[in-house]
Amino acid sequence: MTFTVTHARRDGGPASLRLAGELDLSTAPELAAAIDRLMAEGQHELLLDLTELTFCDSTGIAAFVRGDNLATAAGGWLRITGATGRVARVLRMTGLDDVLRYEADTADPATPAAS
Numbered sequence: 001m002t003f004t005v006t007h008a009r010r011d012g013g014p015a016s017l018r019l020a021g022e023l024d025l026s027t028a029p030e031l032a033a034a035i036d037r038l039m040a041e042g043q044h045e046l047l048l049d050l051t052e053l054t055f056c057d058s059t060g061i062a063a064f065v066r067g068d069n070l071a072t073a074a075g076g077w078l079r080i081t082g083a084t085g086r087v088a089r090v091l092r093m094t095g096l097d098d099v100l101r102y103e104a105d106t107a108d109p110a111t112p113a114a115s
Helices: 028-040 058-073 085-094
Strands: 003-008 015-023 045-056 077-081
Touching: 003 028, 015 028, 015 058, 028 058, 045 058, 045 085, 058 077, 058 085
Parallel strands: 015 045, 045 077
Antiparallel strands: 003 015
């Protein structure tokens, strides 16, 4: 399975990255490069759509944490949405589903959702 990162510009909202395929040791650098590129462009609010992500290992989790750390250091945030199946399970097991959860009806996505 291949991995793709697609960037969709959103007017007035966060930068949106749609991930598809398998995020692992061989593909995580592609996500890191996309996040680095957005950060260099001054986009510090990042939304990662995981709807089409079918697999994520510890390297992928580390890429999410790294992106969140970079965004937070720049005064922004990184949030995830759309995780299902095995990917959702990994996020629940690591606790990242609570830390990085994005809810469209939340007034301030910079604030983690209350449990």
